Amino acid sequence: MSENLREVIGRVLPAPENHLSPELLDKARKARRSFMGKALAMGAGAASAVVGGKALAAEDGEDAILKLPEHTTGLGQPVAARGYGMPSKWESNLQRRESPGLTRVSQASVSFCPLQGLFGIITPSGLHFERHHQGWWDIDPSQHRLMVHGLVKRPRVFTMDDLMRLPSVSRIHFIECGANTAMEWGNVAVPTVQYTHGMISCSEFTGVLLSTLLDMCGIDRKKAKYVLAEGADGSSMTRTIDLERALDDVIVAWGMNGEMLRPENGYPLRLVVPGVQGVSWVKYLRRIEVGDQKWATKDEAVHYIDLMPDGTHRQYTGIQECKSVITSPSGGQTLLDRGYYNVTGLAWSGRGRIKAVDVSFDGGRNWRPARLEGPILPKAFTRFNIDWVWDGKPAILQSRAIDSTGYVQPKINQLRAVRGTRSIYHNNAIQSWLVSENGEVSNVQVY
Numbered sequence: 001m002s003e004n005l006r007e008v009i010g011r012v013l014p015a016p017e018n019h020l021s022p023e024l025l026d027k028a029r030k031a032r033r034s035f036m037g038k039a040l041a042m043g044a045g046a047a048s049a050v051v052g053g054k055a056l057a058a059e060d061g062e063d064a065i066l067k068l069p070e071h072t073t074g075l076g077q078p079v080a081a082r083g084y085g086m087p088s089k090w091e092s093n094l095q096r097r098e099s100p101g102l103t104r105v106s107q108a109s110v111s112f113c114p115l116q117g118l119f120g121i122i123t124p125s126g127l128h129f130e131r132h133h134q135g136w137w138d139i140d141p142s143q144h145r146l147m148v149h150g151l152v153k154r155p156r157v158f159t160m161d162d163l164m165r166l167p168s169v170s171r172i173h174f175i176e177c178g179a180n181t182a183m184e185w186g187n188v189a190v191p192t193v194q195y196t197h198g199m200i201s202c203s204e205f206t207g208v209l210l211s212t213l214l215d216m217c218g219i220d221r222k223k224a225k226y227v228l229a230e231g232a233d234g235s236s237m238t239r240t241i242d243l244e245r246a247l248d249d250v251i252v253a254w255g256m257n258g259e260m261l262r263p264e265n266g267y268p269l270r271l272v273v274p275g276v277q278g279v280s281w282v283k284y285l286r287r288i289e290v291g292d293q294k295w296a297t298k299d300e301a302v303h304y305i306d307l308m309p310d311g312t313h314r315q316y317t318g319i320q321e322c323k324s325v326i327t328s329p330s331g332g333q334t335l336l337d338r339g340y341y342n343v344t345g346l347a348w349s350g351r352g353r354i355k356a357v358d359v360s361f362d363g364g365r366n367w368r369p370a371r372l373e374g375p376i377l378p379k380a381f382t383r384f385n386i387d388w389v390w391d392g393k394p395a396i397l398q399s400r401a402i403d404s405t406g407y408v409q410p411k412i413n414q415l416r417a418v419r420g421t422r423s424i425y426h427n428n429a430i431q432s433w434l435v436s437e438n439g440e441v442s443n444v445q446v447y
Contacts, residue, residue: 004340004387004388004389005340005387007339007340007389008337008338008339008340009337009339009340010335010336010337010338010339010340010341010390011335011336011337012328012329012333012334012335012336012341013333013334013335013336014093014116014117014332014333015116015191015192015194015330015331015332015333087126094114094117094127095114095127096111096112096113096114096127096128096129096130096198097111097112097114097194098110098111098112099112099190099195107132107134107135108132108133108134108135109131109132110129110130110131110177110179110199111129111130112129112194112195112198112199113127113128113129113194113198113199113200113201114127114194114198115193115194115197115198115200115325115327115346116192116193116194116327116328116330116332116333118327120373120383121172121202121346121375121380121381121382121383122172122202122203122204122257122381123201123202123203124257125203125256125257125259125262125265126262127201128201128203128256128262128264128265129177129198129199129200129201130264130265131177131199131278131279132233132235132264133233133234133235133237133299134233134234134235135233135234136233136263136264136283137232137233137263137284138263138267139232139263139267139268139284141160141267141268142159142160144159144160144232144268144269144284144286145157145158145159145286146158146163146252146269146285146286146287146288147286147287147288148213148214148217148287148288148289148290149217149287149288149289149290150224150227150228150288150289150290150291151219151220151223151224151290151291151292152214152217152218152219152220152290153217153218153219153220154216154217154218155217156216156217158213160254160268160269163207163208163252163254163269164254166208166212166213167208167212168206168207168208168255169206169207169208169209169251170204170205170206170255171204171205171249171251171272171274172202172203172204172205172375172377172380173202173203173205173272173274173275173379173380174200174201174202174320174348174379174380174381175200175201175202175203175272175278175281176199176200176277176278176320176323176348176350177199177200177277177278177279178277178278178279178304178318178320178425178426179199179304179424179425180197180198180199180200180427181196181197181199181427181428181429181431182423182424182425182427183195183196184196184412184427184429184431184445185416185421185422185423185424185427186421187445188443188444188445190331190443191331191332191442191443192330192331192332192443193325193326193327193330193331193431196325196331196431196443197325197431199278200348202346202348202380202381203256203257204255204256204257204258205251205253205255205256205272206251206253206254206255206256206258207251207252207253207254207255207269207272208251208252209249209250209251209252210227210246210247210250210251210252210271210288211246211247211248211250213252213288214227214246214247214288214290219290220290223292224243224290224291224292225242225243225291225292225293226240226241226242226243226246226290226291226292226293226294226295227240227241227243227246227288227289227290227291228240228241228287228288228289228291228295228297229241229271229280229282229285229287229288230282230285230286230287230288230289231266231282231283231284231285231286232284232285232286233283233284235299237279237282237283237299238282238295238297238298238299238300239279239280239282239297239299239300240294240295240296240297240300240316241273241276241280243290245273245276249274249379250271250272250273250274251271251272251274252269252270252271252272252285253269253270253271253272254268254269265283266281266282266283266284266285267284269284269285269286270282270283270284270285271285274350274378274379275319275320275349275350275351275379276318276319276320276350277304277318277319277320277425277426279299279303279304279318280318294316300315300316301315304318304425305317305425306419306423306425306426307420307422307423307424308419308420309418309419309420309422317425317426319350319351320348320349320350320426320428321349321350321351321407321409321426321428322347322348322349322350322351322354322401322402322403322405322407322408322409322428323347323348323349323401323409323428324345324346324347324348324354324357324384324399324400324401324409324430324431325345325346325399325431326343326344326345326359326397326398326399326431326433327344327345327346328343328344328345329341329343329397329433329435329441330433330441331433331441331442331443332441332442333441334438334439334440334441335390335435335439335441336439338390338391338392339389339390340387340388340389341387341388341389341390342385342386342387342388343359343370343385343386343387343388343397344383344384344385344386345357345370345383345384345399346381346382346383346384347381347382347384347399347401348379348380348381348382348401349379349401349403349404349405349407350379351379351403351404351405351407352378352379352403352404352405353376353377353378353382353403353404354372354376354382354401354402354403354404355402355403355404355406356369356370356372356401356402357369357370357372357382357384357399357400357401357402358370358399358400358402359384359386359397359398359399359400360396360397360398360399360400361388361395361396361397362395362396363396363398363432363446364396364398364400364411364430364446367400368386369386370384370385370386370399371384371385371386372384373385378404384399390435392437393437394434394435394436394437395434395435396432396433396434396435396444396446397432397433397435398430398431398432398433398446399430399431400430409428409429409430410428410429410430411429411430411446411447412429412430412445412446412447413447414429415427415428415429430446431443432444432445432446
């Protein structure tokens with residue numbers, strides 16, 4: 001057991017998004033150091049306080065222990081009362097959320113994943129982030145078709161039944177929008193990790209390897225160099241993928257986290273392109289064309305590109321580089337006590353496995369190795385943890401990931417030195433969280 005656990009175990013007040021009323025937060029903030037302030041901040045009544053590592057109960061004892069609650073003395077809900085299980089009503093605050101004013105219409109917007117409230121590496125299907133270009137649809141799978149054509153000997157049209165009877169694979173991968181953390185390119189822009197890094201999720205995907213379908217159709221391996229994926233939604237999303245990648249680990253997926261894809265995530269069929277920005281993971285997949293050159297479609301010729309300092313556009317840079325972020329403590333949260341905290345976060349790389357994560361508590365002057373929690377998989381989330389005792393003084397928390405290629409996650413000024421400040425996509429810079437003396441955690445940039 002860590003010696004740090006002998007300290008007072010600190011408490012974290014979640015970011016105030018529909019969690020507590022502004023009035024209660026203000027009252028708790030003014031009286032945080034007092035017993036009642038701590039109780040209010042936790043949304044409790046006369047709860048026990050913690051002093052010197054020992055719990056102090058109210059004079060007459062703790063009712064939650066001494067008085068048996070209804071759920072201990074009564075009859076609960078019957079089995080299968082809900083045909084499909086739902087989260088507890090007490091967890092209703094944990095939601096994916098749209099950033100107000102991000103786009104003109106919600107059909108072409110983003111819902112951000114609440115990374116600050118998740119455990120492990122798997123994102124629940126109902127909290128998986130969304131990115132749509134013309135809204136989502138719930139498509140009848142019996143009417144959905146996938147056509148494979150172009151430089152193949154045997155063009156084919158597959159039904160969902162055809163595809164689901166083929167040999168399948170199940171693999172865990174992250175998917176990250178190329179614009180994740182985009183608002184931080186110029187300066188600090190948003191307060192919480194949900195909005196700085198929430199355009200990412202990690203799930204188990206099930207489907208048939210694209211290489212299997214291409215082999216079934218007799219791909220022309222002498223002439224073929226690329227494939228084009230096209231979706232069936234109103235935006236007709238189309239993306240070029242090089243053949244080497246298409247024949248490697250790309251999946252034509254119908255399953256996510258042990259069930260069918262959700263409509264918001266491409267039901268009944270989507271492409272999974274591990275390590276590559278999410279726009280290439282074409283939803284509502286309807287067509288795969290094999291060709292000998294890039295198509296330069298609208299969403300890859302003028303969108304999802306890097307605007308370089310000299311004004312040129314760098315195209316086809318879809319690999320998501322090594323990146324990490326501390327999810328707790330993180331922006332918008334508040335530390336209520338001095339003492340021990342388990343600092344936790346996520347790391348990922350589009351080029352392989354995470355090899356190491358270092359954490360700094362002084363803005364990058366000194367680094368300590370974090371614990372990597374298994375499983376450590378290629379092109380997937382890796383959870384990391386590290387012990388920290390907060391002494392009540394200001395601190396700047398950072399994480400720095402290193403992947404299996406030896407690539408080290410850069411500072412924001414290092415990235416800007418080669419990419420400028422006018423970029424939108426592919427920001428994988430180190431994230432900094434400032435813990436102030438009053439315990440409030442805020443988003444800052446440290447160079």
